[in-house]
Amino acid sequence: MTAISDRQKLAYVNAQAADGRVNLEFETEEGMTLNMGPQHPATHGTLRIVAKLDGEQVIHCEPVMGYMHRGYEKLLEVRTYPQVNTLVNRIDWLGSFTNEVPFILASEKLMGVEAPPRAQWIRTILFELGRIANISLFLGDTALHMGGMTAAFYAFRDREFVLNQIEAVTGGRFHPNFDRIGGLKDDFPKGWIADTKAVMARLRDFCDEIEDLVVGNEIFQARTRGIGIIPGDIAQSYGLSGANLRASGVDWDLRRDVPVGLAWDQCDWTVWTHPDGDSFSRYWVRLQEVREATKIVDQLCDGLPSGPIMAKVPRIIKVPEGEAWVATENPLGEMGYYVVSKGDLGPFRVKIRTASFNNISVIPWVTRGVYVPDVISILASLYFILGDIDR
Amino acid sequence: MGLVESGKMPKPLTNLLNISRRYSIWIFQWGLACCAIEMGAALGSPRYDVMRLGVIPLPASPRQADLVCISGTVTDKMVPAIRRLYDQMPDPKYVISMGSCANCGGPYWDSYSVTKGVDQIIPVDVYVPGCPPRPEALLEGIVLLQERIRHEDMAERWKGDPIVVT
Amino acid sequence: MSDAPAPETDERRDRLVEVLRSELGDRVVDSLVKPGDDVWVRVATDAWQETGRVLRDALRCNFFDFLSAIDWLPSPFGKSEDSPLDQRPALSTDIVTGYAGGETRFQVFARVTSLPERVSITVKADVPLEDLAVDTWSAIYSGANWHEREIHEMYGIGFRGHPYLAHIYLPGDFEGHPLRKDFPLLARHVKPWPGIVDVEPMPDEGDDAEAEGDAAAEGAE
Numbered sequence: 001m002t003a004i005s006d007r008q009k010l011a012y013v014n015a016q017a018a019d020g021r022v023n024l025e026f027e028t029e030e031g032m033t034l035n036m037g038p039q040h041p042a043t044h045g046t047l048r049i050v051a052k053l054d055g056e057q058v059i060h061c062e063p064v065m066g067y068m069h070r071g072y073e074k075l076l077e078v079r080t081y082p083q084v085n086t087l088v089n090r091i092d093w094l095g096s097f098t099n100e101v102p103f104i105l106a107s108e109k110l111m112g113v114e115a116p117p118r119a120q121w122i123r124t125i126l127f128e129l130g131r132i133a134n135i136s137l138f139l140g141d142t143a144l145h146m147g148g149m150t151a152a153f154y155a156f157r158d159r160e161f162v163l164n165q166i167e168a169v170t171g172g173r174f175h176p177n178f179d180r181i182g183g184l185k186d187d188f189p190k191g192w193i194a195d196t197k198a199v200m201a202r203l204r205d206f207c208d209e210i211e212d213l214v215v216g217n218e219i220f221q222a223r224t225r226g227i228g229i230i231p232g233d234i235a236q237s238y239g240l241s242g243a244n245l246r247a248s249g250v251d252w253d254l255r256r257d258v259p260v261g262l263a264w265d266q267c268d269w270t271v272w273t274h275p276d277g278d279s280f281s282r283y284w285v286r287l288q289e290v291r292e293a294t295k296i297v298d299q300l301c302d303g304l305p306s307g308p309i310m311a312k313v314p315r316i317i318k319v320p321e322g323e324a325w326v327a328t329e330n331p332l333g334e335m336g337y338y339v340v341s342k343g344d345l346g347p348f349r350v351k352i353r354t355a356s357f358n359n360i361s362v363i364p365w366v367t368r369g370v371y372v373p374d375v376i377s378i379l380a381s382l383y384f385i386l387g388d389i390d391r
Numbered sequence: 392m393g394l395v396e397s398g399k400m401p402k403p404l405t406n407l408l409n410i411s412r413r414y415s416i417w418i419f420q421w422g423l424a425c426c427a428i429e430m431g432a433a434l435g436s437p438r439y440d441v442m443r444l445g446v447i448p449l450p451a452s453p454r455q456a457d458l459v460c461i462s463g464t465v466t467d468k469m470v471p472a473i474r475r476l477y478d479q480m481p482d483p484k485y486v487i488s489m490g491s492c493a494n495c496g497g498p499y500w501d502s503y504s505v506t507k508g509v510d511q512i513i514p515v516d517v518y519v520p521g522c523p524p525r526p527e528a529l530l531e532g533i534v535l536l537q538e539r540i541r542h543e544d545m546a547e548r549w550k551g552d553p554i555v556v557t
Numbered sequence: 558m559s560d561a562p563a564p565e566t567d568e569r570r571d572r573l574v575e576v577l578r579s580e581l582g583d584r585v586v587d588s589l590v591k592p593g594d595d596v597w598v599r600v601a602t603d604a605w606q607e608t609g610r611v612l613r614d615a616l617r618c619n620f621f622d623f624l625s626a627i628d629w630l631p632s633p634f635g636k637s638e639d640s641p642l643d644q645r646p647a648l649s650t651d652i653v654t655g656y657a658g659g660e661t662r663f664q665v666f667a668r669v670t671s672l673p674e675r676v677s678i679t680v681k682a683d684v685p686l687e688d689l690a691v692d693t694w695s696a697i698y699s700g701a702n703w704h705e706r707e708i709h710e711m712y713g714i715g716f717r718g719h720p721y722l723a724h725i726y727l728p729g730d731f732e733g734h735p736l737r738k739d740f741p742l743l744a745r746h747v748k749p750w751p752g753i754v755d756v757e758p759m760p761d762e763g764d765d766a767e768a769e770g771d772a773a774a775e776g777a778e
């Protein structure tokens with residue numbers, strides 16, 4: 001053996017020191033400690049789960065976050081409004097366009113500007129496309145965690161078509177940064193609407209496929225039915241939102257219940273709920289959500305009003321003093337921005353309420369007493385995105 | 392492998408080794424943020440199909456990997472884990488830094504919790520810029536790395552400049 | 558906004574304020590209702606926990622949105638966007654609070670929703686600098702647990718009775734409270750915002766001779 005170099009020695013010492021810290025943090029007296037992550041396939045990124053086990057059973061399970069904490073709320077204080085728009089794209093990175101919308105709406109509310117109808121419709125269409133791109137990945141990924149590889153490949157395949165459509169309009173596969181205060185950057189390109197409708201039809205086929213392949217699958221059902229039951233009142237008190245809340249039987253969808261000016265009330269769609277509150281129902285509700293989204297996009301494409309896509313706004317955007325809160329029903333659940341403005345070029349303080357942060361705060365409660373493989377099923381079905389938790 | 396370490400490899404042997412190494416890269420996916428999704432698309436989706444390049448994206452642990460793709464925002468809290476991962480990999484090992492965040496901090500260049508570039512902790516061979524880079528860009532990064540491996544002189548390993556995909 | 562349409566009354570939101578007033582008496586310090594839009598209520602610091610209980614039990618605001626805090630001190634660094642060559646504008650240090658008023662630099666605020674009534678409310682409370690703590694909400698809304706940990710980390714505000722007030726995002730040895738306005742973003746001080754860094758003098762601004770000299774020198778090499 002040759003002697004190890006100084007660089008390697010240093011690295012080794014560093015790694016040992018880091019190890020020591022981690023172990024010290026979670027020293028336990030009884031039971032066994034199982035550490036998943038921070039880089040584990042079942043955690044969609046860098047969530048770390050530390051579970052105290054008694055045999056196969058979880059006594060206590062604590063998520064450790066912050067591996068993706070990027071300091072959004074501080075950074076937004078030193079950005080101007082258009083710059084904020086770029087940055088918030090990256091919170092929930094699977095459905096980026098949906099992150100911009102509530103912030104833009106909150107700023108518009110403070111400025112007293114309203115985007116013209118065509119802009120609102122296009123926003124809604126892109127919002128729903130973002131939802132489809134986001135949740136279709138979930139549909140494949142969850143199956144992957146239950147041991148079914150195929151669905152994940154299908155999801156990646158069909159998701160590409162949606163991304164192509166988004167790219168055709170915005171120029172970015174994700175992170176479009178397409179919204180502007182008072183409207184949109186651009187209109188749809190020629191022929192886009194026909195293409196989109198073809199893609200939507202395809203996506204509906206994908207949903208059927210998933211329904212056959214995953215939902216009807218015995219193994220999948222055995223691993224999700226009756227696992228991780230969250231009753232409606234617990235869900236509310238933890239602030240669970242989106243499909244997680246609806247899967248607990250609470251009929252609440254911000255798109256329908258709190259109108260914010262987008263075009264959802266112009267079309268005909270259904271809010272699906274499920275009475276069970278288990279992992280299976282969360283999956284099922286999301287599947288229906290994709291179906292409904294394709295319907296919404298179809299209808300909106302048919303009835304798209306003509307007109308300008310930008311309202312009159314000053315070249316340099318200054319938002320008057322005030323506080324505003326706007327939340328929308330994002331793919332992951334309720335996402336809202338509490339914007340405090342002092343009349344500057346940039347916001348004074350922005351509180352970002354992200355869905356996943358609340359959604360996973362229920363994990364310690366719901367994993368008490370379950371078996372280790374069920375933790376995976378619960379995590380997968382709660383569905384979170386790390387950027388959305390840590391911000 | 393004493394020959395390799397002493398740097399006195401006969402040329403034909405080097406060639407043979409390099410050709411074999413070039414087309415049998417096991418790549419460990421260290422997906423951190425948004426870029427991870429594009430990496431997933433490049434490595435896992437049927438449309439881009441990375442395996443045709445002789446790259447296998449599914450090692451069970453870093454101990455079996457030749458190449459790690461750090462994709463996404465590296466935070467200060469994550470740094471020890473990345474360092475440890477790198478130390479676990481057997482030599483010869485390569486690193487691709489994917490996305491502006493991993494290259495230099497990207498949109499979070501002024502954040503209090505983001506490490507401004509993964510090259511502060513581990514040596515990087517290929518930088519793939521973009522926010523996020525398209526899957527094709529990552530594939531090109533891999534191809535360029537393969538080029539480099541082909542012509543590599545083991546003893547000279549860390550002396551070259553990093554590759555930047557443009 | 559001043560140019561909002563003529564204020565109609567808003568029964569659902571007025572009722573929220575009324576019930577809060579009748580339950581808490583004069584510990585409701587201030588309130589603001591924007592008809593058809595939103596409602597803000599500020600309560601006394603010692604009534605913070607009580608407020609949560611009233612909201613949950615009497616008003617059936619069962620859905621927990623978020624709990625957060627705000628530092629009203631104007632940032633002593635401005636927006637860190639000025640070029641290093643310019644004179645820094647004098648920055649005010651006056652604390653101007655937002656809707657429903659306030660007396661202290663720090664405020665906590667939370668938002669809860671009543672799903673059956675489809676109405677949300679934002680409640681605020683002052684946090685005095687001398688004793689930077691309020692009572693916890695985590696026993697009332699379970700979701701508040703993590704939000705309070707976040708606030709504790711970001712602002713250094715304590716929550717009395719919280720079960721486990723540990724770091725949530727930052728590594729254990731992080732110093733300071735990043736969301737306080739006087740926490741500097743060091744990267745911005747070391748290297749100003751690149752967007753306005755282009756402050757090199759334009760070519761016709763006088764040092765042509767120097768530039769020519771440089772060019773000549775380069776040519777010579």
Ligand code: SF4
Pocket residue numbers: 090424425426427462463464489490491492493497498521522523524
């Ligand atoms: S470079 Fe851009 S896309 Fe990639 S992780 Fe950073 S913010 Fe996300």
